[in-house]
Amino acid sequence: MVVALSLAAAGSSGRAPDNALVSDVQVSPAADDVSAPTPEDALVDASVEVPVATPTEAPVDAPGLEQRIFNIGISIYTFDDYFMNLCRHEMEKYFNAMESYAVKYNVTVVDAMGDQAVQNDQVDEFIAQGVDVMIINLVQSSSANTVTERAKAADIPVVYINREPNGDDMTAWDNICYVGVETLLKQQGIRMGEIICDLPDRGDADGDGVVRYVMITGEPDNNDGFRTVSSIMALNDAGIKSEQLLQVQGYWNQEKARELAADALAQFGAMIDVIFCNDDYMALGALQAIKDAGRSVGEDIYLVGIDATPEAVYAIIAGDMTGTVRNCPMRQAHAAVSAAIRYAYGERNDTYNWIELVKVTADNATNYIK
Numbered sequence: 029m030v031v032a033l034s035l036a037a038a039g040s041s042g043r044a045p046d047n048a049l050v051s052d053v054q055v056s057p058a059a060d061d062v063s064a065p066t067p068e069d070a071l072v073d074a075s076v077e078v079p080v081a082t083p084t085e086a087p088v089d090a091p092g093l094e095q096r097i098f099n100i101g102i103s104i105y106t107f108d109d110y111f112m113n114l115c116r117h118e119m120e121k122y123f124n125a126m127e128s129y130a131v132k133y134n135v136t137v138v139d140a141m142g143d144q145a146v147q148n149d150q151v152d153e154f155i156a157q158g159v160d161v162m163i164i165n166l167v168q169s170s171s172a173n174t175v176t177e178r179a180k181a182a183d184i185p186v187v188y189i190n191r192e193p194n195g196d197d198m199t200a201w202d203n204i205c206y207v208g209v210e211t212l213l214k215q216q217g218i219r220m221g222e223i224i225c226d227l228p229d230r231g232d233a234d235g236d237g238v239v240r241y242v243m244i245t246g247e248p249d250n251n252d253g254f255r256t257v258s259s260i261m262a263l264n265d266a267g268i269k270s271e272q273l274l275q276v277q278g279y280w281n282q283e284k285a286r287e288l289a290a291d292a293l294a295q296f297g298a299m300i301d302v303i304f305c306n307d308d309y310m311a312l313g314a315l316q317a318i319k320d321a322g323r324s325v326g327e328d329i330y331l332v333g334i335d336a337t338p339e340a341v342y343a344i345i346a347g348d349m350t351g352t353v354r355n356c357p358m359r360q361a362h363a364a365v366s367a368a369i370r371y372a373y374g375e376r377n378d379t380y381n382w383i384e385l386v387k388v389t390a391d392n393a394t395n396y397i398k
């Protein structure tokens with residue numbers, strides 16, 4: 029059984045839900061539209077382990093088998109985040125799929141609305157309810173210790189997902205773990221930078237010897253921000269001369285990124301060789317601005333993001349994006365649920381449970397859609 033709760037929005041600092049923006053570069057329905065095929069339907073990932081549904085009736089040969097019920101509390105940093113919506117829906121589905129006559133998962137999902145204080149209260153509430161395990165998608169990467177201290181006092185294990193806690197914080201207790209892509213060692217950004225380095229002109233679209241770029245970042249106090257510096261580290265390591273024209277915060281928001289990219293294109297025009305975006309939703313916003321400015325990806329400008337959302341993969345196939353780095357919300361969801369179930373049964377998890385990163389370009393993009 030899954031319960032999703034969106035608390036009253038009063039006082040929330042969460043973002044507007046316009047990441048579900050419909051534009052001519054978005055090909056999938058909003059993640060909450062359950063009647064239409066969801067974006068994850070377009071994902072092919074043969075290596076993702078899909079559980080076989082187990083029978084819910086009592087097995088005839090095991091009369092009297094007792095059913096175990098585990099209560100799981102999940103807090104998502106904001107339900108306005110499209111990527112995290114994919115992830116949370118997949119966690120709900122996966123918990124359901126893991127149920128059987130012998131075991132039930134009562135899953136409660138709450139929206140922290142972009143406010144760490146709200147999330148801390150939700151953690152207290154989960155503890156008061158006596159949940160068996162919590163899955164926490166932190167509002168602030170720096171706030172893991174606040175959550176861990178409360179969880180440890182109540183002896184309730186925590187799986188942190190997607191927004192990587194600060195490194196030191198992961199040593200605070202044996203019963204906490206992290207599921208997500210590697211952030212602090214900067215591999216995501218390096219892969220994104222490498223996509224530019226691997227181009228025949230090494231990202232120098234106008235051939236003047238310097239790769240001039242605009243950087244659209246996610247949000248402050250989030251360790252995914254390491255994507256920013258590390259993408260340029262890859263260019264430096266490859267001996268590519270680069271110059272940052274502008275760095276702006278897009279808050280993982282497609283429309284905001286479109287506006288920022290439009291302003292940058294108006295300000296710097298043909299000087300811009302590359303637009304780096306900390307995720308694909310922002311890259312899709314930038315793509316709209318690039319088209320509106322009469323520029324053409326792959327011809328006079330390059331555009332990269334992170335996530336490999338279905339929309340971005342389609343854009344790569346259409347030649348509208350140069351590349352992305354896969355940061356699969358489905359894999360994160362499966363790994364988080366598996367870790368939570370291990371905790372529920374009193375088992376241990378590795379502190380870090382990394383999801384593999386893959387560069388996605390025109391060369392391999394078709395492998396990532398149906």
Ligand code: BGC
Binds near residue numbers: 111190191307308355
């Ligand atoms: C993803 C973004 C998402 C963010 C939320 C990142 O890992 O790349 O798409 O908005 O997580 O924290």
